[in-house]
Amino acid sequence: MRLKHDEKGRLLFTRCSGDGSYLNYLQLPLLLMRSFIIKGHTGGSREISMFHFKCTSKFRKSLVKIPDPKLLLHKPQAMPQCEFLTLNLTHYPKIADLRSGYLSKNQDVIDEAQRVHANVLGDLLERFSYAILFDLADYENKGDPAIAMGELQFLKRLGIQLLYYCKTSACSDKNVENAFLKFKDVSSAEMVVLLQGGGNMFSYESLDKIRESVITRFQDHTIVIFPQSIWLRYADYKLDYYRQMYNSHPDLTLLVRDQESYAIGEQMLPSAKVILCPDMAFQIGLVAFFAPASFDILWLKREDSETTGYVIPRPPPYLSLHVEDWTNWITPKTDTMEHIFHLTLNGLLFLQRGKVVITDRLHGHILSTLLGIPHVILDNNYGKVFNYHNSWTKGLETVRTARTAEQALAKAEELLSSYGGACQKNSMTFCDYNENLSQICK
């Protein structure tokens, strides 16, 4: 029994400093917390589930308004918010986003994401003592390392011991085979095999190949793919090849980050469990500023194959605008796992350079949400950013969507006048020095 309880039966988790603290997902708004009394507490035995709570009549009254009743495939009626909070979402694989979109505060959206992680992934993983994790992103697209950091954070919180990990750059067939040989004696009842989340299923073949290697090799183990977005980018023959590959595994769960990906996944992978689940970077939680803004508007503009190819409009002369992709914002390299943290930190720093952010990168949106930076999102080429927003973050009060670059700039200027007038608080101050000086000797 890994889970610990305090004297009132509430769950504790062990932080790395060794002191007991309550699970983050319990830090919901105070009113909701009162309904979080754990059912079926039988003195610390394994039967206690951390994901089912007593629902009082008082909280039945706060209804979740369901925009489309068809969403609730398994419970097709309006549902009290509190009842929703009691559901084991692995049994309701399409409705995990039911509450999140109604939340307007960053902290609440983050808490809800962590609650759903604990609910869905907790249910899937809690029975395992050990995990091995392939394809931890160690490259400069800061969103992927942020996901990796969230995954590691979550495993730590759940108390699952990581026996082995493999950074993307090191996940060769040979190393997958080495890992298999090294841990083949750990039983499939004790060890789960995990694959990094992201936005690269059926679209970035080097990563589908890593998954192929793992799925083919670990046929006897439960495999869970952390939350993904699906982009059907390949030609039909190749789609078919990987579809069959994924369907070949007897115990594969694919978590997906949006309804569009859910629909595709459910259709293409009938052999797999497909479950809606928010992006793992939300495990990082709310992040305190550690740097002041250098620009009024920081435009994180993707320069990869997912760009929609828009042109940056000319800003008004009174606005300082900086446009850059963060893949060129290079992080000091180390050969330990701290590199993944530093990549993430560098992404968080990159975004703090703007009082307001405009971005067409999903993790420009997600990390800005963790930081509390007001921002405008543009979609990528296949709808990933807006699909995510539609499921999880559409209620956020400091986020705007834009269809064109001109609209994005106009909305960013509105956000700037509403929220962006001051230096970032609680950080070292170094503002106003950047563009206003006569730096004649560059």
Added chain:
Amino acid sequence: MRLKHDEKGRLLFTRCSGDGSYLNYLQLPLLLMRSFIIKGHTGGSREISMFHFKCTSKFRKSLVKIPDPKLLLHKPQAMPQCEFLTLNLTHYPKIADLRSGYLSKNQDVIDEAQRVHANVLGDLLERFSYAILFDLADYENKGDPAIAMGELQFLKRLGIQLLYYCKTSACSDKNVENAFLKFKDVSSAEMVVLLQGGGNMFSYESLDKIRESVITRFQDHTIVIFPQSIWLRYADYKLDYYRQMYNSHPDLTLLVRDQESYAIGEQMLPSAKVILCPDMAFQIGLVAFFAPASFDILWLKREDSETTGYVIPRPPPYLSLHVEDWTNWITPKTDTMEHIFHLTLNGLLFLQRGKVVITDRLHGHILSTLLGIPHVILDNNYGKVFNYHNSWTKGLETVRTARTAEQALAKAEELLSSYGGACQKNSMTFCDYNENLSQICK
């Protein structure tokens, strides 16, 4: 009149966010603060000096113990601490360090450094409305950008408008000449010429050459060199050349960071004012952690011409030790002044990788002090680190000195068991993941 007062006559300074806050050096321990009633308040006129305070009899009783009476050249008697706080230190150029070494808390040492800055540099610079600043360090030796950041911070606090700056990499003779031509019409009563501090007088010729260029060109302006350490590294003929060059200016002030440099400066530069003053990086103030530790001990080991050439001892197997110089920890490059901030931030990140730090770099010591990381210092080849420590930081309770690398490691281990057992608080957690895993596929 740039200085602003509140309704009680206390000084305000304008933060970049635009709200009024009290000067940092007023944030001394509460007891001391009570004696900080400003003398001679005459309704906001320019005669009000910010650096003289009323001294009550109560506080006369808290004597500063003076280790060597000869230190007090101009006031050769034991002095009440409160009376020391009332001195205009530009008139007592050798005793600015009288109080700092008795302070045991990081916050107090930082406050005292900022108080002395305000006292000494405030007195020197307060009459100027404008400044130009040469040789702002934009290279990867993180201590120098940290000094630059402190200088900019201080000018901002004093309300002096920076008309022009020149990063080290851009301070060519031509650019010094350009700056002169551009600002020659700003009167010497209004504009001061400033030169970056550091540890490079009479030792790093490219920087002495920049100063030569500025000093030769700006003969009619007041020039102040921010706090330096002096290392007489050149052959005699070259020392003599630069000595004459510095003495050629009619209004040059050289601030020095330790008593050794004071003695050399006073002897070699009779034409200049030489005044003791702490390192400008202390203007950054106390820094909150933004990253967790990756190692038990981070050894920031200098690999430049100032190393003493020691060999790293083998650590006990239960300790994780990482040895690295921070000049190879490369910062993402931008062409605006934010680069100086990012270089500093990267230095602060580098140090946070250790629960405890060992270093022979002066700004390993100073930035660890700003962060509150317990650390052990070794000296550099010419005594710069220990000389600084002797003047300003020798009372700090979480700092140890070591004469050998073996001693440093042993003392670091002691600090670790006293202070270093937990994750850094208030930062994202990511610890325990670095070295403890079987990462068989590097």
